[in-house]
Each structure stands twice: as C-alpha cells, then as structure tokens.
Amino acid sequence: MTTLTPRNKRMALLWAISFLNLSVLALGGEMKDPDSTSNKQNRIEIKDFAFNPQTITIKAGEKVTWINRDEEPHTIVSVEKQFKKSSALDTDQEFTITAGPPGTYTYYCSVHPKMTGTIVVEK
Numbered sequence: 396m397t398t399l400t401p402r403n404k405r406m407a408l409l410w411a412i413s414f415l416n417l418s419v420l421a422l423g424g425e426m427k428d429p430d431s432t433s434n435k436q437n438r439i440e441i442k443d444f445a446f447n448p449q450t451i452t453i454k455a456g457e458k459v460t461w462i463n464r465d466e467e468p469h470t471i472v473s474v475e476k477q478f479k480k481s482s483a484l485d486t487d488q489e490f491t492i493t494a495g496p497p498g499t500y501t502y503y504c505s506v507h508p509k510m511t512g513t514i515v516v517e518k
C-alpha cells in the first residue's frame with residue numbers, strides 16, 4: 396500500500412482546484428449566452444458559391460458577419476454602397492459590418508456576380 400507524500404497531496408489538491416475552476420467557467424459560459432440578445436450573432440456562411448442564409452433580417456445597428464467556407468475567394472459588395480466592400484476573403488476568413496439605417500441591403504460577390512444575398516434591416 397502506498398501513502399501520499401505531502402507533495403503528492405498538494406498536487407492532488409491543485410488538480411482538484413483547477414478542475415473545479417474549469418467546470419465553473421464552462422457553466423458560466425453556457426448560462427450567459429442565451430439571454431444576451433445584444434450580442435446576437437448574425438452570421439452568414441459562404442459555402443458552395445452561395446450565401447447562407449440568402450436573406451437575413453436584423454435590426455438597425457446590429458452587426459453581420461460573413462465567413463467563407465469555400466476554397467475559393469469571395470467578396471461582399473453592397474449593390475447600393477450601403478456598407479464598405481470586403482476584401483477577397485480566403486477560406487475561413489470573416490468580414491463584419493454594422494448595419495446602418497433600416498432598408499433592404501442587397502449585395503453580391505464581385506468575383507462571382509451571380510452570388511447575391513439580401514439583408515433586411517428593421518428599425
């Protein structure tokens with residue numbers, strides 16, 4: 396039978412404390428997300444040469460983030476210049492805008508102009 400030396404006891408205690416801390420952190424993260432509406436994520440995935448969702452409805456002042464899941468570069472360009480255009484997004488690269496006044500913002504990919512999407516901005 397082995398007995399715990401003081402050093403081993405200390406290690407066990409440290410391990411237990413760090414494990415508890417991690418659990419508390421994980422719990423806190425889970426509980427925070429659902430009710431923070433101001434941090435709502437408006438995400439549009441670019442995959443297989445399409446914007447998903449193709450139409451998104453948001454509120455004025457909210458952010459919209461695109462992420463490119465294709466191997467091809469894509470851009471996001473506002474038809475009516477309602478927001479600054481993106482640079483060419485590489486794979487897994489993101490682009491974020493903050494929506495201005497209410498209205499319908501249509502956009503397209505300048506590399507593949509058939510790729511279009513719409514942001515409906517509500518008050």
Ligand SMILES: [Cu+2]
Pocket residue numbers: 444468469470504505506507510
């Ligand atoms: Cu494209």
